[in-house]
């Protein structure tokens with residue numbers, strides 16, 4: 001017997017009482033015996049590196065140890081030990097979820113997947129197998145030189161795992177749907193430690209559940225086999241305007257979402273408002289992307305016709321940059337540094353009706369008074385702004401919703417017949433942990449107010465996108481009762497003893 005396997009078996013036997021009941025034990029010790037060299041303890045350099053998260057709200061937690069398995073079998077060993085010892089744990093992919101405990105745990109064990117970095121490309125170039133410890137920059141830096149891409153994250157440092165398992169908005173969603181719609185196969189470690197595949201050919205119910213259902217309720221995904229396609233450089237234009245132009249720009253953006261995007265699946269866009277003192281206060285930014293720029297034209301000479309309605313106002317832009325570059329370059333250009341406190345919340349509104357343009361406009365003053373309130377309590381210090389707020393509109397246009405159904409559909413419950421939606425996302429970055437409760441409270445109140453406003457106008461949708469949500473938001477109910485019940489049935493089948501349900505702390509649970 002392989003010595004590592006032997007160690008694991010010995011530890012499991014030690015951990016189980018003769019009457020078959022489980023007892024709590026020193027999980028970190030057991031893990032370090034079974035998986036030598038893969039466990040890090042507080043005060044070590046590796047522990048300090050692993051306890052880095054995008055959001056300080058997560059990094060503030062201190063697990064008893066991190067275990068970083070080198071291969072799928074080691075993930076299985078770790079899960080067997082943790083469940084046999086009744087040990088609470090969490091799983092870290094790229095560590096980009098914003099709220100505390102999403103992928104870290106106080107006084108428990110955090111399984112850090114960072115060593116699972118394999119990447120292989122099939123001979124026919126149609127499938128890229130990506131280890132769950134990769135970030136999107138690893139994927140694009142491998143695929144760019146080959147002229148290939150996958151439907152993945154837009155920002156370089158974000159982890160592959162969390163983004164795909166919660167949905168995954170991509171530059172290529174207009175044509176292919178979200179990242180979760182483009183997984184051909186998941187390799188998964190279940191709560192029993194068993195390693196299974198989930199695909200249209202094997203464990204179909206689990207395959208469906210993992211398309212938007214998160215890993216937390218089903219298992220640790222160790223490898224994603226992603227559909228790949230031929231792809232060259234991306235066109236990217238970024239326009240920044242003075243904030244008061246929002247009432248001119250929002251109707252253009254609304255029309256783009258409803259009528260423009262469905263006519264050009266190669267286009268992708270989002271729209272945000274922020275408050276930045278160095279830009280003179282409130283500012284509007286619209287980022288536009290196109291995945292099939294003509295190879296011979298310089299970036300500035302190519303403006304996809306779908307984005308031309310912005311040309312009339314482009315001369316009012318404070319910043320107007322246009323580039324054509326590979327995915328790695330674009331994804332690095334919009335990356336956001338780690339090390340601050342972060343919160344994200346969101347809710348979708350229906351935008352099919354022309355009146356939705358006014359709804360989006362009317363959300364802005366609600367957000368502005370929330371910003372004024374927060375900034376009044378967090379004044380700038382020596383000219384440095386200590387809190388930066390964002391209001392972001394991300395379209396779920398009808399072509400995206402239709403593309404989601406092509407490869408079998410997902411768990412999100414986004415029926416295209418109900419028309420296009422807009423994800424209204426709130427995001428705040430700040431430095432002082434003493435403000436966490438205030439920002440959490442105010443942001444939750446604003447999301448409630450936006451929802452109420454949308455309801456009053458009959459434009460509420462209710463969908464909450466997991467990857468931008470706070471734990472107080474009922475993500476799974478927003479998928480609809482039928483999908484939630486179906487997800488629960490799948491969770492019961494693959495976690496029959498409810499060990500993941502009890503021990504995997506943090507993220508969104510089916511209840």
Ligand SMILES: Cc1cc2nc3c(=O)[nH]c(=O)nc-3n(C[C@H](O)[C@H](O)[C@H](O)COP(=O)(O)OP(=O)(O)OC[C@H]3O[C@@H](n4cnc5c(N)ncnc54)[C@H](O)[C@@H]3O)c2cc1C
Pocket residue numbers: 054090091092093094095096097098102103113132153154155157158159160161162163164165166167168169170214215216219220221222335336467468506507508
């Ligand atoms: C700067 C930035 C840019 C972003 N850009 C986009 C974007 O373009 N599109 C988009 O849709 N979202 C985007 N997001 C949101 C992002 O999808 C979520 O934050 C996502 O959770 C990040 O995944 P992660 O693996 O880095 O996070 P983590 O915090 O490591 O994980 C999030 C959750 O997923 C679980 N998990 C991670 N890996 C696995 C696995 N292999 N098996 C089982 N469970 C796992 C974790 O346990 C945790 O519950 C962005 C976020 C940030 C901070």
